[in-house]
Every structure is written in structure tokens, then in C-alpha cells.
Amino acid sequence: MAQYEKILLKNMEQPGYSGSLKEYEQAGGYQALKKVLKDFSPDAVIDAVKKSGLRGRGGAGFPTGVKWGFIPKDHPGPKYLCCNADESEPGTFKDRQLMERDPHQMLEGMVITCFAIGAETAYIYIRGEFRLGAQILWRALDEAKAAGYVGENLLGSGKTINIYVHQGAGAYICGEETALLESLEGKRGMPRFKPPFPATHGLYQKPTVVNNVETMANIPHIINNGAEWFASIGSPPKSTGTRVFCLSGHVKRPGNYEVPMGIPFREFIYDLGGGMRSDKPLKGFIPGGASAPFLKPEHLDVKMDFESVALAGSMLGSGGVTVMEEGTSMVWAALRLMEFFYHESCGKCTPCREGSSWLVQTLQRIWQKKGRQGDIELLEELCGNIAGRTVCAFGEAEVGPVLSTIKHWRHEYEALIQEAQVALPPNKELPVFSH
């Protein structure tokens, strides 16, 4: 089995590493910040990140340096950095580990980012359920402030950078960047329509960068080792660096694995994950969190980078790989995911609000063997009417699992509907739907 050099998980995999400031410093922590304050201009930091090819680790994979570059340089008044720690995508649990086990790594990244974009204030919007994570971050922030890494007159540079931790209240949608900003402003967490984008009209309508935890954690390493070094890892030029992939489902060794981007799914699932739990054949897998369309065994040799997965008809997304073995009902899997999306649809825009409820009811009916002829076509039509017509990307996300399971396993839907036709006299019983 190939061994890969770890970057983000390196510290925490040392035995006894607690993530305290002292240990982080002993492992070379905050050197990047010192280097930046000494040798870098803000533009130089942005250039380095651009050159490194780092792309956002939250899901959309937008080039980080380019995003920073959108922040207007001469804007009067405050600018903000928000670290998106609202990790809620089913099957994704990497940010949690990065925050809880090595909090200073992301804090250092955030301070450098603030320096680069000219922000004096940064917020960490942390998922409400991550109570431990928030406590660890608060403690780490106290340490960092005491050591002068955060706060006023940063390491004697005269710069002020404050970081605050804000706990969410349990809504998946608040991981969407504009809903996150609304929630952070104290409003109901619902996405804004774009444009304008957060880069110009973000938090309190001020220029704002929203970055994922893992993205932030990468920044100190890019500064320490250089953009070229980072750009050489993974599968350049489009997918550089490592990623912490989350493996879950019917595998022997679920968990977080940091690997260079571009290794094949087969290696990830079978070598790192130890293969299928009960040695049944693999039936399908979600490559990048619940919003990503399913892939089939034939896709096992697809490389785990942005382009290859997109080419295979799915997306690398948040890096959460969920594996399902032979014997799993894919209708059930789609229903389960759809129930999640129905529960989390914020209700702002019509297609998502009404569509998710309609989809989940239809799937429920099919699964309960009360399906009707034409239900599959109905599902496809509904999905078509949702995707591309919603305020945020939630619309695309919720139809992914439904459309991809119909695409790959249509016969399972047909079989259930067929069974219903035999079991039920037509138009006799209405399904029972509870909210």
C-alpha cells in the first residue's frame, strides 16, 4: 500500500499531539505568519495562493487565490473573512477533525488570509452541534491572543486581526455561504440571490471572503513550502495539493484519509479503506458528499480530482465518499437522502421548497410499494423543474441523488412500482405522509 506524505493531518497523527499552541509551535507552527508579516505584501500572499492552484475545499472547488483577488483593494471601511465551519454535508467529517485536533493550523491560515485581503475581523461560523470544536477553538484563540498571533498589534506589526467564533443553530443551509452570512448577521439563515457576490457585498454588505476550514488549514503550508511545492502535489495543474477525504458506508475502515488529489477511488476504497465490510461486491458510491450524484463500480478507476469526477458525471464536492455494497436498495438510499434534503430545504424559493416535499412524498410512496405508473417520469420532470431555477445550489444538490439513482438503477424503481401494481388495486389508497 502506497504511503503518502501528510500535510494537514501530519501534526495530529503524532502520538500524544494535543493541538495546544506550544505543541503547534514546536511542530513549526506560526512560522508562516511570521514569514508573511516579515517578507510578504498582501498581494504577494494572494499571488502565492493563486500560483499554488489551491481550490476551495468546501464543495464548489473555486480557486482560492482568485476569490481573494475579487476583494476590492481600495474599499473604504471594513472587510471580513468568514471561515465556513458549518460542516453538515452527510458523509463529511473532515473539518471537525481539523478543528478539534489542530485548531491553530486553521487559525494561522485565517490570520494570513486576513492579512492578504485586508480584513481586520474574521468569524468562524461553526456548526451548532460542534460544541467540542467551539470550545477547542475558543481555547486556542485565547492562547493565540496571549501569544500575540491574534488581536491588536499582531506580533508587533501594528496590524489588528480579531477572530470570533459564532455557533450555528442547526441548519444545513447555513453552510451555503450567503445563508451563512445572513445567519451571522443575526437573521434567518436563508441564501441571498447572487449577484452581488460576497466578494463585494458580503457580511453587512461589506467585501467578504468565505473559505472552508480545510482551505484555511492549507494556507500556512503554502507559505512555508512555497507555491511551487504545493502545485506539484496531487494532479496538477487543476487539482493541486492533498485532500482529506472522508470514507464512510459499507467499508472496513471508515475515517478521514489525507491523500494527494488524483489517486483512483479503487485505491482509496480498497487499499486505504480496507475494502467492503462484508466482502460483498460494491454496488455504488457517492464521491463527494450527499449532494454529489452516485457513481457505479465501473467508475472505481476514476481519479479523485475535480476534473475527472466531473467528467464521470458527478462532483468531488466536500470529499465525503460513501460506499454501498451489493444488496442495498438504491431507491431507499435516494429516499433517505431526499428526506434529509426535504428536512433541510429552507423554504425560501418555490422550486426547492415545494419540489423537495413533492419528491420525498413520491419516493416514499414508491418505497412503500404504493408507486404508480409514470412516477419515474414524474420524478425526472420534478428534478428538471428544480435544478437551475433555485436561489442557491441546494436545488442542484437535492436532485443529484434522485436523478443518478434513476440513471444507474432504474430497474429497481420499476420493480417496486411493478410490485405496487400487483399488490394494490389502482387508486384505492392514498399514501400517508407525515411531516
Next chain:
Amino acid sequence: MATTQETKPDLVTLTIDGKSARVPKGTLVIEAARQVGVMVPHFCYHPKLTPDANCRMCLVEIEKMPRLQTSCSTPVAEGMVVKSAKSDQVEAARKSVLDFILANHPLDCPVCDQGGRCDLQDFSHEYTATKSQFQELKRVFQKEYFSPLIETQMNRCVQCLRCVRYCDQVMDVKALAPVGRGTLTEIKAFGTHELDCEFCGGCVQICPVGAITSRMSMYEFRPWMLKRADSICGYCGDGCQITYQTKNNSLIEVSSTHGSGRNNGDLCARGYFGYHVSEHPERIQTPLIRQGETFQPAIWEEALEQVGQTLLAIKQQHGPDAIAGLITGRCTNEDLYVFQKFMRGVVGTNQIDSSVRYGHLNGVRALQRVQGTHRWTVSFDDIVEADVLLLVGTNVTETNPITGLKIKEAVKRKGAKLITIEALQPAVGTISNIVNLAHHHFGVRADGFQGAVLALMKSVLETRGMAEDVKASATAYGNDLMAQLSGLAWSRLENRTGYSLSDYGHAASTFCQGKKVVILVGQDVLRASGGYGMTMNLLDLLLLTGKLSNPGCGVAPLAEENNDQGAFEMGAVSDVLPGGFSIDHAESRTAVSKHWGRSIPDSSGGALPQFLERMQSGAIKALLVVGENPLGSLPPVSGIEQALEGLQLLVCQELFMTETARKAHVVLPVCSSAEKEGTFTNTEGHVQAVRKAVEPVGDGRPDWEIFSALSIIMGDSMEYGDVKEIGKEIRNVLPGIRPLGPTPIPSKPDAMVVCGYVGGEYRRDLDSRYRLIDEQPDFSDELLVSLRQSLFHSGKFSLKADGLLKVESEGKLYVHPDEAARRNIGEGDQVDLCNDRGTIRAKVGLRERIPMGMAVFPEHFDQEMRGLLSYAVDPETQVPYYKLAQARIVKV
């Protein structure tokens, strides 16, 4: 259209469904489409609100854009090609959105009040197949009784959030919130209680479906049964355009239309829910003649004959000055005009007054004296466009709610800076609080405005100095005022107001940066001692900073009653002729008497306080009271009761049996403003048409008809065929008075008058205006009780409005929670208020916005409270002041 010159915006050309549109840059595609006649269906978009793009109904195809775009949130761009009705893709998208919306909609149109004027109904007919593919169970919300006035039926809701956004963005109330997620999102009151808000009815009006409707008219009508009459609201001086909707001569509801009227479609609780007054069962139906202690119904001829003959006899025996008249500013201009013409021309006395005397006169007189016009030099549009707004004692949300909305729009939308000197503290409450929006707030007690006004003036002039042209052309004036202000020690001002030199300094620097500065002066100033002087001082402030004559700048006194301004302009004031000319001005007198063919007495007659004295002394034998209720509004200490008792003839023209009417010899029933034609002049001086919506109740007649009939009986006929004839005569006498169309053009200061003022006229009362009023002794256990208008009532009149009584049916003594806690008093406790004039009992309500040391009581419920009031008369304007009392508060 603002009065100031605007730069021409850049225009953009685009094509919408093949039609070329040329619109200003920044216009939204949906608006551009409307302009070329392409109607894009929508639910969540409303021109008053910031786009939310949530309903997705307005999706259009735009060339070179990857997917369908929401036209409500996309600004136009040069060369854009938009396809709406002409795109199959768009058609399919709209159909699908409607399919989604209808999935959970109950389709209960047959029992829905919105049926017949519902966007969803209309769009469904246009876009959806008749059969839905949705065959699941519909979502059902628990029924919730939202409030006594507003009905919600959340199953019908399309979650467009227009109501929520209106409540926040326009009203600044934030009473509504979406609760729950996804399809379970419903609109509720913010918090777990019944709806508790301003009840402006905006959510009812803006709801595109039947989710929020009015309970006042539930199930009583179908929209197509309603007859409409566009008219003007009869409550406050804002002069909102309303549409009475009637069915079989019965008022069903009131509505307003976006884009029309000075209110631009917004209303307040009084306007939207207060229309039932007109149909109240207690309306007086026939003329009534006193027989001993009781009244006997009479026919008009009998009653008029008695009044006319008695007046004639008194006039012959005691001379015309034994007769006086008092009219309300709620009457139409035509009523007011005929009233004063009757009193002056037929009776032959100038002994007349109107409700404008209660305070608005202070403002109008000051304007007239300094700038030669009795009207504002700004309009509502200038308030919206202003960059600095200064509010002094306005309590604007309660007294003039729609002016309040203009201020909110200026501050929230357009970024104007707001300075407030108000007897209010910033605090969140169920009624929006204008000082919450202030950039600089000076919270003072209701008797402490003068200190803050002078301190702000002093700070402005000391930090910025006066304008160069004032320095050059009005040196003496400038120096004299500077000397007056320098004479006021900062330490005294700081002590008096509780704000420091630097607080005033910050506000002064904001004030000076303003290019378009509007100063609004409200009831708290105009109806209290020193009100006239303070309005003069504020005019001085604009003069000294060189802003008075600038377009978009001005001092704007707010009128309380709907036609206070008209009452002044029609000459229903003892010393004022129609057009606002002084009765002492012989030329004007001659001009008017030439029009009338009657002579006008030259004595100035005397104002209300004087005729109170003359009534008490027995010099006045007869009093005509038109819609006024002096016995119900003046405090006992004014001697009103004794004054009325000595009269030989007291005639009341009234809708209801008021306290004064009960003392009358003859009571004559009149028409409410929903029952007659005419015009009202609003606070900004805009003359607007009042139209008849229903037939009069009983034998009610318009007031002018009564004066006209009396003139015939008195042998000096003053006949008019209809209101139009009166209007024509008014326009002949006063060429400037006429309905002006949608937007008024504000008056300009008269340079001659301004010149005369700064040239020396100012000296007359300079010392008294700039002398700090002696401080009231401050006993720590006493409160300053201020009688004030409530948002839900207007005078005593609205106490007959069912809807408004459902919101507020009793008067409470409102105090700050800390003030109450200090005395161990809680919400709802009974307290005794006592001073040397008497003791009265009241129930306590807690409100955080009331300053410490003060208590507020709604004046509409004040019958007993009047016993405690002090009474004083302004030496300059004869305005009686009686809104304040100093009293101890004792828990029962």
C-alpha cells in the same frame, strides 16, 4: 419628483420580447418590461421592497446568460435581449413554478376573500394545466387566530415574504417572521403571542394571495361587488389617498394603491381599520331641539328656523359680536370657507376660530412671519430626498404615520442622516420608534425641547459660523442672534438637557454637512408652551446657515387634523382672511369683500381663549360649534364649562352626541367625510379631492348647506348649488387654491418678507425667544404627564371606530419600566395621579420608550385626566396650551 434639479440618469437600451426599451441604468428587467407593456408574472417582487427573488415566477430568458434569470433581481444592461412570453423555456418554467405553488395550495377560492383579485388565481388561469400532477396529501397548518383585525390562512400562503419584508423595510416594525423550514414555513408574529403591531394593514394589502386578509370584512363581499370611490383619509394631516369600497351603501373596506396619493399606497391603522366611524349606530340621525333636559327630534326647517331667528334676534339686540363660531379642521375646505364667509359676511363678526388654534397655528404663523408663506417650502418627496432630517417633538409615528414612513425611507433606503430631539428613548417596541433610526438623538422631557434646540443652534453657529451671505447682507441680524446664543452658557444648556457640548457638536457637524435639510416640528412643540418661539428659532437656524431659500430645505410643522392647514388657508381663524392674509390688512379685506359683495368687519374679533372670556362675562350670547368639542378637549381650568352655561344659544353641527352637543340648544346632524364632496389640504399644503362614497346617514347634511340655509333665513342669502360652485368661488378669491394633481409644487420663501424679517422685524420678540424658559421645579416623586396622540386614534372621533377600539379601547398611563419599578408599580396596576387640581385614577402600562420622569396618556381617553392639566395662552399666537400636567403618582 423632487423640487431639486436632478441629473439626468444614464439610459440603457434593451429588447424585451422584441420590443425596444430605453430605461435608466439600474432599472430591473421586470420594471423595464412593464414599461414596454410586457407583464412578467410575479409574487414576491414589489416595487416598494428590495428584490428577494424567491418565488421564481418571473424567470426570463436573457441572451448570453447560462440559465433562466429572475427578472425582478436582474438589472438591465446595454444591448440585453430578454425573452419573456415569447420563450417556450420560460413558459415551461412558469408552469412548473405554478405547479409547485399549487401543490400545497388549498384551492379554496370559493371561500377566500381574495378570490377575484388574486395573483395566484390569475396566473393559474394563464399558465397551468387544469389538472395537477400532484396527487399527494397537501400540507395543512394549524389554524391560528392572529389578531382581532387580521386573519391568516397559512394554507394559502405562497411564502413570498412580501408581508415580512414590508413590515421590516417600509414600516420598520418587524412584527412578522417566517417560522419553520421548507414547506412548513408559515408567517407568524415575531414571538409566541398574538400579533401586536402597528396594524397598518400593509401585510393584508401586499399579500398576493388570500393568506392574510382583514377580519373587519371577512366573508362579506366579492371584489367585483364593490363600488369604489377614491378619497382622502379624514384622520391626520398627512392626507393619504384611500379608496372606499362599498357594497349597497355600506362601507366594506378601505384600500390604497401603490403609486397613487401622497402616501404612495401606504396607510396606518387609522386609515386602514378606522373607517367604521361613519357607520356607527350612534350617529345623530335628525336635527335635535332641546326641550328642558332632553332633546326632541325635529325636522330641518324647524331647527334651522329656530337657529336662524335666534341668531338674528341676538345680532339685532346685542350686535354681531355677541355671536361666535368654532369649526373643526376635519371639515372640507368648502365647509370652512362657507363657515367663515357666513360668520363674517352674514353675521358680521370676526369672532371665529378653528382647531388650527390648538397648535398648528404656531407653525403656520412662524412660517408666515419669516418666509411669507403659510405653506411648507418642502414636500414629502423632499423629505425622502433629504440628506439631513431634524425632528423636534414630532412623535411622528403616532401623529403623522405616513410622514414617518417618508422619514424611514429617507434614512433606511437613501442614507439620510437623522437628528432627533424627542421625548422618546430608543427602545424596541411593537410600534416603530423613529428615534431608533437616529444618528444623533437628544432625549428630553416634553417640556425640555427648547434647551436642546438652542444648544444645537449654538453648536452649529459656534463650530461652523453663519453663512457668508448672511454675514454680508444681514449683519445686524446675524450679530444679534449670535449674541443671544453666546449669552447662553454651555454649562446651563448641558445641565438642562443632560447632553454634553460634544454630543451637540457631533450633531451640529452632521447638520452642517446637509445640503438638503428638512426640519420637522411636531405636536410636542407646537402644542406646548414656547412652541411658536421654537419654530421661529428653527427658521432662524436655517436662515443663519443659508439654507432657508435652498430648494429641498425647509421647516415643516406637522398638522394634526386632516384639514388644519385648510382651516387656516380658508380663513377660519379670527384674524386671518381666506388665503392666510391678515384681517388687519385693509387691501386684502377690500379685495375679499369685493368678491363677496359684502363688507368684512375690521376688528380682529378675538381668538378662542378670548371668546371663552367673553362668553364667561356674558358678552357672547350665541356660539356655533361645527364638529368641535371644546367641552371634551379643553381642561376645566380654562373655564369652558361656565362659558357654555351662560349662552343663550349653543348650536352643534355634529356626527355624534359629544360632551358639548349634550349642552346644546340645537344639534344639527352632518355628513362624515365619506358622505360628502369637497377638498382637504394636507400638512404639506396639497389640496386633494374628497369624494362621496356612501349616502349620508339619516338626515345628515354637509356643513356648508347648513350655513347657506341659515343665511337665507337671516335674510342675507348666500346660496350655492353644489360644492363645485363653492370651489369655483374659492379659486376666484384665491387663485392658488386648487387640487394640484399628483405632486404638489412647494411654495418658495418670499424674498421680500425674508428681507424684512432679517432687516429688523426679528427684534420684536428676540429676547423672549432666546431666553431659556425657567426650569420647572423637579420634584423627584412627580411625573410630567403628557397627553399625546396614540397611533390608533385621532381625537375623540376614532373612539367610534370598531377596528381601532379592538386594538386600543382604554387609556393607560404609560411610564418607563424603571420608573414604575422604582415605585413598585407593575403593568396593569391602578394608580392615583394627584396634583393641587385634583386626583384621578388610571391604569399603568409599561413602555421603554418613555423617558424617565415622564408619563404619557393617550389624549383620546383623557376625560378625567383633563382635571389635572395646566392651561396657558401664548401671548403671540393666542394658542392655548393644555397638554401637560405635573402630578404625583401613588399606587392604589
